[in-house]
Amino acid sequence: MQAMLLSAGYGTRLKPITDYIPKPLMPILEIPLIILTIKRLISSGFTKIVINTYHHADIIENIIKKPGIAGAEIIIIREKTLLGSAGGIANAAKFLKSDIFFVINSDILFDIDFRRLKNFHITKKALSTLVLRKDADRKKFGIIETDAGGRIVRFLGKPAEKRSSSEYMFSGIHVLSPEIFNILNTEFSNICRDIYPRLMETGALMMGYELDGYWTDIGTPVNLFRVNRDMLYSKNPEWINNFLPPVTPGGYYIGKNSVVPVNTKIKENTIISNDCVIGDNCLLRDCLIFPGTKIPPGSVVTNRIKGNDFSVRI
Numbered sequence: 001m002q003a004m005l006l007s008a009g010y011g012t013r014l015k016p017i018t019d020y021i022p023k024p025l026m027p028i029l030e031i032p033l034i035i036l037t038i039k040r041l042i043s044s045g046f047t048k049i050v051i052n053t054y055h056h057a058d059i060i061e062n063i064i065k066k067p068g069i070a071g072a073e074i075i076i077i078r079e080k081t082l083l084g085s086a087g088g089i090a091n092a093a094k095f096l097k098s099d100i101f102f103v104i105n106s107d108i109l110f111d112i113d114f115r116r117l118k119n120f121h122i123t124k125k126a127l128s129t130l131v132l133r134k135d136a137d138r139k140k141f142g143i144i145e146t147d148a149g150g151r152i153v154r155f156l157g158k159p160a161e162k163r164s165s166s167e168y169m170f171s172g173i174h175v176l177s178p179e180i181f182n183i184l185n186t187e188f189s190n191i192c193r194d195i196y197p198r199l200m201e202t203g204a205l206m207m208g209y210e211l212d213g214y215w216t217d218i219g220t221p222v223n224l225f226r227v228n229r230d231m232l233y234s235k236n237p238e239w240i241n242n243f244l245p246p247v248t249p250g251g252y253y254i255g256k257n258s259v260v261p262v263n264t265k266i267k268e269n270t271i272i273s274n275d276c277v278i279g280d281n282c283l284l285r286d287c288l289i290f291p292g293t294k295i296p297p298g299s300v301v302t303n304r305i306k307g308n309d310f311s312v313r314i
Contacts (some may be wrong), residue, residue, distance in 0.1 A: 001046045003102040004092055007034060008054035008079055013106070015221045017290075018310045022056035024106040025063060026218050027291060028253035029231055030274040032063055033218060034106055036161040040294045042071040045115045046062055046102075050095050052088045054079040086191040090184035097178045103191075105172030110226060111214040111237035112173065121175040124150070125197065126207040131209045132168035142192075144168045146208040147226060155192075155200050156199070171211055213237070221305050225288050228271045239310045255291070286314075 011023030024034035034051075041049055049072050053060050057078050064074060073214040075095050083091055090105060100121060102114070112131065130152065132144055145154035146166045189195065199206060214237040218224045226299065230236055231244065232251055247253055252266050255274035261268060264278050267285035272278065275290050279297030289295065290307035305312045 001041075001044070001102070001118065002048035002050070002096060003041055003046055003278060004050040004052070004089060004096060004097060004159065005034060005037060005104050005106050007050060007060060007086055008052045008057075008082060008088055009106075010055045010082075014221060016225070016310045017221065017305065017307065017312060018055070018148070020174075020307065023059050023219070024060055026107070027273045027288075028109070028228060028240075029247070029253055029271060030291060033109065034060070035063065035069070035301075036109070036240065036243055037104065037106070038069055038072075040063070040239060042069070042113075043239070043242070043263070046072055047116075048073045048095070050075045050077065050092045052077045052079055052083075052092065054082045061223055083186060084188045084190045084194075086184050086189040086195045087192065090096060090181065090186045093181045093184075097181050100175060100177055103174045103176060105217075107190070107219040107296070108172045108215065108217045109237070109240075110171065110173065110211065110216070111239060112314075114209055117173075117209055120209055121177075121207070122289065123292055124205070124207045126205045127174075127177050127179055128196070129207045130211050131171040131173035131175075131195075131211050132208045133171050133215055134168060142169065142209065143263040147230050148183070150208050152200070152206040152208050154204070160184050168208060171215055172217070173211075175209075189306055205241060221312045221314050225305055226284075228288050229269050229286075234271065234273070288314075 007024040011018035014023055025032040030035055038049060053076060060078055077092055144152060147153050216227055218227050232247055232253060236268045251268035252270040254260055254272045257274055258272050258276040260278045263280055264282040269286045270284045272289045273291040275292045279294045279299060281297055282295055282299045285302045287301045288305045293307050303314055305314055
């Protein structure tokens with residue numbers, strides 16, 4: 001199997017964090033999300049993974065190229081100008097056009113059976129299969145409707161008339177057939193905003209596959225903290241335990257090589273990533289401390305995501 005991880009964007013919802021650290025490298029405890037996703041794909045049988053970069057490309061590429069990832073061909077495509085999701089996929093055509101492939105957003109954490117999803121796509125003979133989920137906020141994300149057989153009949157409000165009572169939101173996971181490259185080009189475009197509505201108008205077969213398992217996005221500071229906090233209480237997909245360091249009971253986490261003096265108080269829901277230095281007589285509660293952060297003596301850090309260059313209230 002082969003997949004593309006969309007990793008080029010600015011991550012504007014995570015600003016100011018993403019002014020310094022790109023969205024794919026948001027830490028889950030102390031492991032960058034994109035590394036967890038790559039390891040998950042390899043363990044699921046993927047042998048080729050394409051990653052596009054643009055914003056903070058050097059930082060992403062340096063992390064991906066570090067030792068510790070084996071078992072698949074990793075191809076990094078650095079975009080000279082930002083191409084958007086559709087343009088980015090088109091730009092990777094020479095690596096993906098030989099077979100069906102997955103496209104996955106870089107800001108989601110989820111649990112899915114990839115082989116079952118691929119078989120669904122093949123059986124339905126779809127051009128595109130979108131993984132969908134029920135969500136109370138689906139109107140905010142944009143509603144997608146399917147008929148009784150799972151075919152997408154309305155995409156983000158197009159066509160205008162309501163056609164179904166089955167309403168979903170898009171999860172950020174697609175399966176695409178190589179014929180999609182007959183439609184895409186390398187100009188800047190968004191596949192959901194610019195391509196899929198057009199495919200709806202032409203009658204192309206787009207299928208919806210319902211995800212009823214774990215899914216979350218880390219695309220805002222609040223969501224990023226919540227996902228990390230959930231890891232302290234085992235509210236996470238089971239597969240992730242194979243790749244994350246163990247969490248000891250107590251409602252907090254201290255990462256590898258981090259220094260915390262005995263006179264500093266670490267309270268509930270505190271995640272200190274790796275290589276941090278916490279000063280004397282500090283108090284930390286309900287916070288996420290990014291890798292390599294130095295906290296001055298006497299600091300009180302509560303309800304914050306904090307790095308050396310940013311401090312964001314949550």
